[in-house]
Amino acid sequence: MSAAASSEMRLRVRVSGAVQGVGFRPYVYGLAMRYGLAGFVTNGPDGVIIEVEGHRVSEFVATLPLEAPPLSRIEDICVREIAALAAKDFSIGTSEVGRLTTQMVADTAVCQQCLDELFDPENRHYLYPFISCCHCGPRYTIAERLPYDRRNTVMKTFTLCAACATDYADPASRRFHAEAIACPTCGPRLSQGINAIVAAIASGQIVAIKGLGGYQLLCDANNQDSVERLRRRKHRLQKPFAVMVESIQRVGEIAEASAAELALLESVARPIVLLRSRNNLAPAIAPDLSRVGVMLPVAPLHHLILRALRSPDARERSGPVIVATSANLCGEPLLIDNAQALRRLERIADLVVTHDRDILTRVDDSVLSVAAGGPQFIRRARGYVPDPIRLERSVPPVLAVGGALKSTVTVTRGNQAFVSQHIGDLNTAEGIRAFEKTIRHLTSSLDVEPIVIAHDLDPDMASTRFAEANARSLVAVQHHHAHAAAVIAEHGHAGPALALVLDGHGLGSEGGNWGGELLLCEGTRFRRIGHLAPLQMPGGDRAAREPWRMASAVLHMLGRGHEIGQRFAAQRQAGCLLELLDQPGGTATTSAGRLFDAAAALLGISNVQSYEGEAAMKLEALIRRTAILEAGWTINSGVLSLGPLLSRLIDDDVDAATGAELFHGTFAAACVDWVMRSARTTGVNTVVLSGGCFLNAVLSDKIPGGCRDAGLTPLVPRRLPPNDGGLSLGQAWIAALQIAQQSSARGGAI
Structure with a gap:
């Protein structure tokens, strides 16, 4: 297409940020056509390079950031005037080479336009599980290197058919330079058809499929036998499974969701979002927990499976719910290789579905919740990395x-x-x-x-x-200093900050087992100005897996060690633990995580854990409304002791739910008091809050809120867990x- 050129002005524009693999070049092409400009656009090592020439270059530059593609993220636009060339046309050039400073883009869920085509019998992509365009699909998981061109991705092994080649070269097409472009004629293929996958799930079988960033295991989330069988085969006895529903309209059937939670579910990243469960799925999905991880379909394959599973006579607000969990052996990374998957999943899945588009980088599903008025990562992966x-x-x-x-x-x-x-x-x-x-x-x-x-x-x-x-x-x-520094770096905070780090374990700067720390941080240095009162860890690291041991340490601390044998009679070593606790020089910890374990065991909720955080999560699941025990804590020389609270939990008139509500409310109030006192002493009013215990919904709400009420400025992690x-x-x-x-x-x- 010819453009009206002008020799009056030519601009060289460099756009940096997430601008490769998102349809930015065709967007620039269309914008140049709109304003009748000549020149070119190309991918470069530092982003997208544009040269435009004509009467309306100023309008072009002004509009450039305003209508950019939905997946792009512009960080900087640098413009300089150069000599005019009296050019006549605008073109897309070959990528420049050099030292890279541009960014790769995260994988995203299938867009609505592709979804419409997926179920359109008249479209050549009808029911094709690898449909994508410039606005959706794989990016990070299939790219070998930058610039993000097809030759630098796994798609280089698939030769484009005539129809795809036409789309790829057509500036008016949504697939213009879409590097993952493919169709049933020339693209990747599944090893099994959708009918076989759906038949297996519907009959109660377990199916492994190759997703965007690795293999997933699927089964019917309403079939208790299937879910229990998956647990046995995967050696995942209690840890919760995530579930997938077909659309946002189905979410309300299985969980309560706020507007913020629904917005996270529908975002292009399509993460798993923790929601309050309505408890109408198979009980084995999330045993003894109040929240369930829910996600919407990510890849076209998910949509095809869920659509086919839908009953023809299903009510308008009814639809299938499937377990969608990582396909890996217990404690090992997500599987991405076809041969490995076929070999290692044969004892877990009844059907393993591969395809011939390689995954270069394994990326698990992201997991988030909404806490303290904003998103909180539990696991940051697909959809967000490598932003x-x-x-x-x-x-x-x-x-x-x-x-x-x-x-x-x-x-x-x-x-x-x-x-x-x-x-x-x-x-x-x-x-x-x-x-x-x-x-x-x-x-x-x-x-x-x-x-x-x-x-x-x-x-x-x-x-x-x-x-x-x-x-x-x-x-x-130091471990807890790093926790604090991550939040400081994320927020760009300069100057001193208090840091309340509530965590499971980390080696102290002079040895010892830390985990409930109050630090004063400035620049590269920190000072430990407080910590939780130490508790013994009878059996060392074994106490982190067996909360009854931490509860025994509490009983011993309170002078009630003689109750250990009776209270924990089901534990084989309960009879000899008092003798171990009486010995000097044992392992001790200031860990907040071990304090949660102790409370859970004292209340009879969890004596032995099958996964990290199980006791604390089951303790939290009992809460409906928190309570505060007045005088439930003491603070002496910076040391916070919850001794009075723990003593109250042992009383016979405190049931598990009451104890859980009392523990959470009192612990949060004690932490706020602790921070307030330190702020008065140090004159520092900025408070960093971090550590694994802040995944607890009560702490992540009550402690920042209490800090704000006290006139302090809390900084919480938003972009990382x-x-x-x-x-x-x-x-x-x-x-x-x-x-x-x-x-x-x-x-x-x-």
């Missing part, structure tokens, strides 16, 4: 390797921190291999060579061992600040 977190200043290139549980890694580049997807726990060989592969992929795709590796203080972590084996320059960051999934960002920020300080002391530039 960067903007830092308040440019920093040197750092790799931070996180902790041992809920592992993530972070790479910094300029004023951006790229936090990886949830990797999982690093206690298996497969987990460590996935961790190392994630590091290689993140550093290579970002074209970053870290000059330092930041890690946890704990020398026994696999992540620490990796750092020590792979870097000359290391920065060790408060648990160990956020550790790597905090480590990276502390390491970057240390490098800057050292450079400044030498009088050099960063």
